[in-house]
Amino acid sequence: MATNTKDILTNCLYFTANSLSRVITRMAEESFRPTGLSPSHVFLLMLAIENPGVGPKEMSDDLQLAPSTVTRFVDTLVSKGLLERKAAGKTVGLYPTPEGMELQPVITEAWQAFHHKYCDVLGETEGDALAVTLDTAARKLESAGYKLTCKCGRD
């Protein structure tokens, strides 16, 4: 069907997934600006608030980010005084500081604002359904061997 590259592009999951990722990232950054943090940093902080003492490993599983990425994010949050590391032998426990805790209401509000913002455009049902669809697809692809830091057996 598709005869030229432009048509192929819009039917290519790499291209469309990344286009969507870029536009939704712009929206999320705008919505989360009141927190002073990027969306991913916010997620990390929320997880630590809800689960004090959680380790980077668990974080990287939950957030589906590479462990080194989690380390960098934690560095940033620590330097902003929102998070604390407590070494415990091999592992590290992450704890929100009081300043980190104080951000919680701002974060919650930003999160809702973000949700409204994309639901205004996509429709609430469709927006939520899309998130579920993407989550399902991402998980399927991951279980098929495209996990993080995976040497991906073949070739």
Next chain:
Amino acid sequence: MATNTKDILTNCLYFTANSLSRVITRMAEESFRPTGLSPSHVFLLMLAIENPGVGPKEMSDDLQLAPSTVTRFVDTLVSKGLLERKAAGKTVGLYPTPEGMELQPVITEAWQAFHHKYCDVLGETEGDALAVTLDTAARKLESAGYKLTCKCGRD
């Protein structure tokens, strides 16, 4: 419904879109490895092959990348001897070199391999439908004011 952050995460379009983007990027990089180029570089080269003399502006519209990003990609392709810039007054024309042209079959093959790879996991119908869904959603959000290099009026 969602009571904790983990649940919220998997229902958050920022999170799910980026998770999918990361996993599909890993797959695409693997598939395109035989070309020696990253997937986005491949797209750019293909567009130049199909449309010799095309300018960076048009590229950035087609690829939905910032103009500066296109400049960097063109730099790379030029330095690899696959693409040539020809200045034409205010604009620049991009032309594939013979070496660039020679890559075409390898690229086509890699593209098909990539498509097969994710369709094997998601199903062909579902994989293709997903791409269309993502493209539609991304375009809706962009027309709603979340375009590249846009100051995004509000707030």
Next chain:
DNA sequence: TTTTATCATTTGTATGTACAAACATAAAAC
């Protein structure tokens, strides 16, 4: 014809993210 405005492109700089290697500790094997 000079000035000004507009638009395309590039450069400087910053951020998110990853991989591979280094480091550190705990568990297992001998």
Next chain:
DNA sequence: GTTTTATGTTTGTACATACAAATGATAAAA
């Protein structure tokens, strides 16, 4: 009880990508 192995964390480095500012060049206005 020392050596090996496995696992969690951080560091070095690199790439994709973006924004904002600088540059350059044509077109429009004076």
